Amino acid sequence: MPKFLYLLSIIFISSIYANMFSILDSYRKDGIRPIEKELDRYLATTEYWKKKISNSDVRFGWYERAVYLLILDTNKKNTAVYKYQNKPKLLFNMSIVLGSNGVGKKTEGDHRTPIGIYRITQKKEHLLDIYGPLAFVTNYPNSIDRTLSKDGSGIWIHGFPPNKPNKSFTKGCIATPNINILKLDKTIDYRNTLVIISSKKPIESTHKEIAGIMAFIYKWRYDWKYNFIDEYLSLYSKDLISTNGDFEHFSRHKHSVFSRKQKKIIRLNNFQVTRYPNTLNKKIWRVSMDEYYKASSYVYKGKKIIYLLQNRDGFKIWREL
Structure with missing residues (x-):
């Protein structure tokens, strides 16, 4: 080992020992x-x-444990599906359609899609045809929405009706072609997923x-x-x-x-x-x-x-x- 590296290692070990001695002495005296x-x-x-x-x-935040992120860019009408485990891994993108009156939901029946961060609370199957094969239920209005007097409910991520494969809008929900909703179901753990809805690309x-x-x-x-x-x-x-x-x-x-x-x-x-x-x-x-x-x-x-x-x-x- 070169002499200077040896000296550095001695100094480093001595520093650790000195700090440990100080800690032990403090513990001995004061608990x-x-x-x-x-x-x-x-x-x-x-x-x-x-x-x-x-x-x-x-870039999309910090998550101490693994989590799935659905990052929705409502301007581009795209959802990027990530798994975050120390870093985000893009799994796939899916096209989406939104409320007929755009985004920024405030009240029941305004036909707008909310902006914010939501959890998925439930998966529903065997629904009416208008929702496609399945739907994920979000927790809109979340706690911060309620402090801002936003109301309404039933904001889901769901599929398309079989007779409308080119659906262009919803009443406020997020809809995606059925092939996408089925792929999403196979990919994510919905109980460990955040839905991040933004009117533009998220600021990193x-x-x-x-x-x-x-x-x-x-x-x-x-x-x-x-x-x-x-x-x-x-x-x-x-x-x-x-x-x-x-x-x-x-x-x-x-x-x-x-x-x-x-x-x-x-x-x-x-x-x-x-x-x-x-x-x-x-x-x-x-x-x-x-x-x-x-x-x-x-x-x-x-x-x-x-x-x-x-x-x-x-x-x-x-x-x-």
Whole structure:
């Protein structure tokens, strides 16, 4: 081994040992809590997240586990079907038709196709001929739609009626020739699929943006876990809508909770971070995660979705639902 490489390896090993000694000494004197707090602080740095996602292709967002993406460009009337597993793999494209009045659904019966991100909640078969051989049911209106007073229902991805192989519009659903809907059924796991509907080609995200979002999320977790109420609330938009009401109601509720100074366990994983298409001319991000929360008075295990607004000053939590 060349002498300089040998010296570098010695320095590297010595550095690891010195850091480990410092950690062990801190643990011996003060227990695990100070070390845990320092590690939690480091999780809230962009440096950590840049390294974490460095080998991921994040142009359509970042997904911690494998997921199928249906990326709909309503302008081109095309759906690109991807499987994302550290990077997006294009499986196939399929032509689509949309609502007779275009996109931007707001109300029941407006014959428009919604813009946004949706999950597939159900597969339906043995339907009326107008839906073709099968249909996938989306969760329109989703939680963010409801905060914007959008209504209506029954937005499906379905096939064509057998007597109309050249169907040109729908009442708001997304329809595709039957050969495509059957291929889609064989290709995806609909329970693990996001439907991303945009009026144009999605704006690609960057490593810098994703690292910034993840550092923000873990800063939010840090302030939450260690009961830093002022710092925690500063991460929220004054236009917040949450399961605990608007910002004023949310703030009162959180002041009450944080005042108890309870020790908390907060674990977050299975992240999905996606730029959210919208008609508000805002830069919105959808962040979905599995949350485990445990305090002496409350335990929760389930899905959490928050929507971030991005501006020149960074990110704010706009919706927590």
